[in-house]
Amino acid sequence: MSAQNSDSSSGGAPPGTVNLATLSLPQLRALQTRLTSELEHLTTSHSKLRAAQAKFRDCVRSINDGVTGSEAKGTAGCDEILVPLTSSLYVKGRLTNREKVLVDVGTGYYVEKTPEKAISFYDEKVKGLDANLVELEKIVQGKNSQLRVVEEVLRQKMLAGEGAEAGASA
Numbered sequence: 663m664s665a666q667n668s669d670s671s672s673g674g675a676p677p678g679t680v681n682l683a684t685l686s687l688p689q690l691r692a693l694q695t696r697l698t699s700e701l702e703h704l705t706t707s708h709s710k711l712r713a714a715q716a717k718f719r720d721c722v723r724s725i726n727d728g729v730t731g732s733e734a735k736g737t738a739g740c741d742e743i744l745v746p747l748t749s750s751l752y753v754k755g756r757l758t759n760r761e762k763v764l765v766d767v768g769t770g771y772y773v774e775k776t777p778e779k780a781i782s783f784y785d786e787k788v789k790g791l792d793a794n795l796v797e798l799e800k801i802v803q804g805k806n807s808q809l810r811v812v813e814e815v816l817r818q819k820m821l822a823g824e825g826a827e828a829g830a831s832a
Contacts, residue, residue: 682815697809
């Protein structure tokens with residue numbers, strides 16, 4: 663009887679939605695697996711966006727500390743810096759021009775900018791990633807709630823199935 667009620671109430675449901683009560687246990691398990699996989703992918707993407715945001719913030723910090731910061735201190739010996747060759751290998755370097763920096767704009771392209779414009783460029787990247795992260799967090803929350811609903815319906819169907827099996831064997 664409740665299946666009829668839910669079928670009639672789903673008449674106003676948006677197109678593309680599925681009444682979970684009408685799905686079989688294997689279909690519910692497949693849906694649960696798909697939602698879990700999507701959630702893992704979205705969570706990984708979220709972590710990668712956070713890491714990219716941290717790198718852009720590090721670029722701003724490097725410009726402030728390594729280029730404009732030591733100039734503001736007025737110390738003549740601060741022209742030496744460490745230049746990263748890999749993530750764990752650095753060589754000593756010397757700044758020859760504090761008026762321009764090379765900015766990695768993606769896919770191996772570098773653009774010469776003033777330190778102020780480079781900071782502005784990276785700040786815009788951080789803001790853009792903030793907006794993307796907010797949207798992604800909303801999607802993750804939605805997928806999480808969908809997964810909880812599917813797991814609850816699956817649990818109820820399994821309990822109902824156990825009760826029916828117990829009644830049939832008695």
